[in-house]
Amino acid sequence: MLLTQISFSQSKTATNTKELTNIRQLNDSLKAVDSPELRTIKPLTDSSSASLLKKKNNSDSTAKKYVVIDSVNVKISKDSLDAPVNYTASDSGVLEIRNKKFYLYGSASTKYSSMNLTSSVIEIDNSSNTAKAYFTRDSTGKVLERPKLIDGEMETESDSMFYNFKTRRGLTKSTYTKQGEMFVYGERFKKINDDEYFGARARFTTCNLDTPHFAFKSNKVKLINKKWAFTGMVFPEFESVPLPIGLPFGIFPLSTGRHSGMLAPRFTTTQTFGIGLEGLGYYHVLSDHFDILTRANIYSYGGYSINVSPTYRKRYKYQGALRLDYNVTKINFKGDPDFSKTKTFNVTWSHTNDSKKRPGTAFAANVNFGSSRFNRLVANNNALNFTNKTNSSISYSKTANDGSSNLSITANHSQDNNLGRYDISLPNVNYTLNTLYPLKKRESVGESKWYEKLGIGYTGSLQNRFTFFTQSATDTTVAAYHRKMSLGEILDTMQWGATHNIPITLALPAMGAIQLAPSISFQEKWYGSKFSRSWNGQKVDTLIEKGFYAAREMSFGLSANTAIFGTFNFGKNKRIQAIRHVIRPSIGLTYKPDMNRNSYYTTQIDSLGRTARFSYYEGSVAGAFGEGKFGGLTFGIQNNLEMKVRDKNDSTNENATKKVKIIDNFAITSAYNLMADSFALSPFNIIIGTSLFNNVNITGSTTLNPYKVDRFGRQINEYMFSEGKLGRITNGSLSFSTSFKSKQGSDNKNKQTGTTGQDVDRIITPEEQQRELDYIRNNPSEFADFDIPWSVNVGFSMNFSRTMKADYSGFQTNFYSSVNLNGDFNFSPKWKMGGNTFLDVKTMKVGSLSLFVSREMHCWQMSINVTPIGIYRSFNITISPKSGILRDLKINRTRQFYM
Known part of the structure; x- marks a missing residue:
């Protein structure tokens, strides 16, 4: 059934018969043009259909609207199309009504469904539903507007094109197309359907020049759009010179997304492994969320390696990758004096989740675990060969919805490949309760009272650790000393420890430029082992006692800090206009009673009778508290130095300036124990960091001990100041990096x-x-x-x-x-x-x-x-x-x- 609505105006004297006659005359003129776009208006061929013409009342008697409903089955012309064809041209268009042809000149364009054809000249034959496109030349012979065809995802450029709108088939000559990274040229291409093409005398290359440096030529080719190209006999050529060696067939991947397939190996020869194939493998896509890559290296001396690398992903949820490596390394032939065979393995796993999926919950993994000699035996990778330490971590954390607390559970691993030592720490649990203000009113008006700023918090941790050694250490002496351990011996090395820390803080009102902050801290540690060291006449023996032990420490403090600013101005006309120096001194009074005197003991350490003090918990997971009471001062000073210079790069403002950092941070901290009878002054900790000219990064730290030492390197209660020296440098670090280009x-x-x-x-x-x-x-x-x-x-x-x-x-x-x-x-x-x-x-x-x-x-x-x-x-x-x-x-x- 065809429904067509027509609106027009007429005079009062018009009759219905005359109106219908006008419609028929209009239809006859449209039918002569035979345009697909105009065939949507159909005539009323039966006078009996006039009964279906329904007149609608209208307030304006001079205007009448009619709805024409044609319920007669209309035969559609055989040459009609299922979609309109749109034409444009910048120069001119010529219509031949008798031959039903339409010519377009100058930047011509024809659009039909998903097809878009552009060219200098386009000829449309409406009787055969075909289009032809050609290029033209200007007066100098230059080619103008070669025909370009875009049909779906296929885009081609040719000397001439022939396209059938109805069958959607076409023929092109001297055609260029780009498939991913591949440039394809063919003397003739026939379009069979939306995705398949057959070509003659085709050329494949990744060189984007009109005359490529290299190419692969074949007389016959089948191209599946954006997927594959299959050829018959194929010959490579370089600089347009064909090689006499050909291949019986060619398969060229054209897709740009993920797809399964073989991975070609690389041929190599080595003096130690022999002749080999490296990188032979297969990549398999299991789904949009999972794929797997398998590779292998094979060598003539008998060595081989296999690695399997599956990856997984769920968009907006998580992603991860696993890699399993197994190597059998054989150096030289069996029977050779230098022959060696080593089996190594390595496991790596990385996983991250999207924090937006579950706010407040995070899970991450970065695992790198394997044989201690694995890195050393990886060929042609100096960065990995010299990596002697590897680490792993797996963590899970959960933050309360109101942000008041946080729970995290971690598992850690570290290994020293030189020593063959593995340290495993799991599970480690940390819990943090953010500072609470018990005296603060739930609903307060105005500024809070000073006592309402009293805060109390809690931090707790539980750690478990065990250690084992392997015989694959590179240092044979160490490997012999740390022999391969049994499972029972590994379990004997297991230690655990827990730490509880309760800080109490109070923010007092500022006293001018000085800010005061009192604090109280209570800390308690639980131990699963106690270490007792004793002299056996030849060396120091260590006795480990399993059980439950506890130690605690408490401290009271009052700190004050402020900031001092100083600026030296050189003038606005100078290149360096000003230098600014910021000094942040701080001082604190701290008292810590001696609550751990029973945790320390004295033992002989050598045949000369010299002794040393040790803690029963020294070397434990939680660490030992310090010995003795402390009542004294802690002090420090922090510096920042920067200058303001004229910005020459800002051409819009001649007075524009910028800040240049000279010293980002230069800090010194120490303490003095007023209650100690010796060694009252603590070592000075010095830190410096700067980024000169935003290109030179310098960081350094050191510790100055103010006391002298004896001939054995042991500290004595005499200051280095008496010799005109600030102290002894006991440890330090310095790093420098820069780049120029x-x-x-x-x-x-x-x-x-x-x-x-x-x-x-x-x-x-x-x-x-x-x-x-x-x-x-x-x-x-x-x-x-x-x-x-x-x-x-x-x-x-x-x-x-x-x-x-x-x-x-x-x-x-x-x-x-x-x-x-x-x-x-x-x-x-x-x-x-x-x-x-x-x-x-x-x-x-x-x-x-x-x-x-x-x-x-x-x-x-x-x-x-x-x-x-x-x-x-x-x-x-x-x-x-x-x-x-x-x-x-x-x-x-x-x-x-x-x-």
Whole structure:
């Protein structure tokens, strides 16, 4: 049934018959044009249908409205379409009514359903429902507006196109299309349906030039849009020169999202492992929320490694990744004097949840647990080879809805790969009750009274820990001393401890610029073990007694602090206009009674009869309280220094200024015990930190002990001040880092950047990020940025401490410092050289050194990586496409040497 509403005006003398005649005449003229858009108006072919013409009353007698309802079955023309066709043209349009053809000239466009055809010239044949498109040339012979067809997700550009609106099939000549990172060209392409195309004499490449540097050619091809391309015999060519070697068929992935498939291996040869295939694997997508990656390395000497990496995700809820590694490392052939076989494993797991899903509840995991020799035996990864300590943590926390309390449960692990030592701590429970104000009124008007600011809180923790050793320690002496332990021996090392802390605070009204704050603190610790040390005539023995033990401590304090500001002005016309110095001194009076005198004892430590004081709880999980009472002063001073300079970069305001930090923080703290008969002055703790010019980061800390020591390094009650010295530096740390780089070169928008082909929606877990960073760090030449002519990064770290020797014969200084340096530079627009190194300052030995050379070749890149120093010394040269979709198509030569 066809329903058409028509509105028009007429004079009072008009008749109904004349109105219907006008409608028929209008229909006849529209039928001659035969436009699909105008066929929606149908004539009344039967006079009996006039009874269906219903006249409606209207207040205006000069206007009449009619509703025409045609209930007669109308035969639709065979050449009609299911959707309108829209035409536009900037120049002109010519309509041939007799031949039913329509010509469009100049930026012509035809839209039908999901199809959009644009060209310089378009010819529409209404009788056959076809469209033809061609390009034109200007007076100089330049091609103007090549035909472009967008049909669904398929976009093509050709010399000429033929398209049938009804069958949705088409034929194109000299066609270009882009599928993900792949550029496809074919002399002829036939469109079969919305997704399938057949082509003749096609070319595949990832080079975006009209004449690509390389390509794969085939006479026959089947293309499934955004998924796959299958070819017959395929031949590679470089610089338009075909190679005589071909493949019987070709399969090209064109999809940009996740999809299952094989992972091509990399061929390598090493002196220690033999000939091998690395990275052979399979990636399988199980669902939108779960996938799994399996890889394997196989070597001719018999070694192999397998890793399985499943990942999971639930958008707006959680995400995580698991990686299981198992390695069987065989160095040299069996029977060789240097033959060795080692089995290692490693497990990593990372998990995070979205805090918006369950506010106040959080669960996170970052696990890295495995054999102590696993990192050392990973080939061609200096960063991992020198990682001697790894840590793991799993945590769950819950915050009350009103924010008054917080509960957290954690499990931690740390291991020293050099010593083969594993420390496991689980479960650890922490509970915090935020400060309560019991004297504060529920409904108060105006400012609160001073006593209403009395607050009381609570913090409690429970820790459990056990330790074990393995025989795979790199230090054979340590490994022999710490032999492999049985399960019973591991359980014997288990310790537990609990801590309770109740702070009481009161904020008094400010006394001018001085703020006073009294406080009371009560702390109690519970222990599951007690340690008793005694001299057996040759060495100190330690006896561990299991049970329940407790110790407590209480302190009272009153602190005062203020701030002093000073500014030195140089004048607004100066480059440096002012320097501002902020001093924040603080002083406190503290009293702590000696509640732990019974927890300390004296024992002999050597054959000379020297003695030392120990706590029964020294070395426990909760830690021991200090000995003796304290009644004295705590004092400190904090400094901040910054200057105001004229901002030359602000061109809009010549008087614009900016702040530059000179010293972010410089603080000194100490204490003096008025109740002690010796060693009353506590060591001075000094901290400094600054970020000069927003580019140089410096942080440092040290401890100055004001007392002298004897020849054994033991402290005596005499000040260093008597010798004109402030004190002895007992420990400290200093770190320095900065980076410099030249300005970025010109931005070439048409430059082929060599994308990775990674889906932007892909969820990257911290473990995946770290492994990608490791790959970049060990293969810097593959990621060289030629737009930055040069860059340098420098880092220095140093720390030292004074600790007592294991036999209690004196003190020893543990010192460690290192320098990290990496950088690169362009010695031509297409050549870049760089490297990174690590220097142990104590031994003045280079721990690692890696050098690289990279050559920019537009869509290809050549990289050379050399590692002449380290556990694994290697050399490799790689020539590979930049495109991530063809990253496994590379020419690679690798040599590795295990030291």
